[in-house]
Amino acid sequence: MDKADIKVLIKQRATFKTKVTQFLTYLNPLNSCPNLNRLQVSELNIRLTKIEEIYSDYDSVQSDIENICEISEEQYAEREAFETRYFGAVALAREVLARSGNSAGPALDSRSVGSFSPHSITFFDWTNRHVAPISPGPRIYCHKYLIAVHAHPTAEDPFLESIL
Known part of the structure; x- marks a missing residue:
């Protein structure tokens, strides 16, 4: 692979980082709510499923970057930073859902x-x-x-x- 290929992979990685950031932006206000209504629980479940689906694609792109780069310590640090944010966001979403449990607030039936x-x-x-x-x-x-x-x-x- 050449320089152009690595730039494409780095752009793809940036897209995954952006998706995690957007998910956290959506999730943080929900974390401060004592109870979620059914609509919020449903939407959070959908978003959590979508964010969980991106990890294998991210891992593939990041592995390609690590294999191409001669000095991969920087790339390992990138992986560690992403995984810390990613797994923290997934854990927080699961915690918010568990906290809301069956006590989801009222919603239209x-x-x-x-x-x-x-x-x-x-x-x-x-x-x-x-x-x-x-x-x-x-x-x-x-x-x-x-x-x-x-x-x-x-x-x-x-x-x-x-x-x-």
Whole structure:
């Protein structure tokens, strides 16, 4: 391999570092929450699964870099720094999930979709971190949307991703 190949591998490694940093950025505020609601638990589980999937790819790229470089002590230090952050993030995510356990806070239930009533619906107020009743009015579309999203949590939706 030549210099161009090593640059590509180093860029790939940087991508893995960025993913871990983004995961930690998402995870740290959740760590300060005493209880997570079901939506937060579900999203954290999905993100944790995704972050766990990148390790083997990272290991392959990092091993290639270590094998190419003549002075690999610097590369071993890179590996150690990445693994410390990576495994710390995974451990923290598992701890947050274990702490929330079955005591996940209230969330919309898919059973409420069939019996929709604007007077009986609640929503999670992200600003104040509590469940609040919904009053009928102009925001009802948003709440119907949240019920639909909750009923189908695996559906990909750019709008939902942009507000979370």
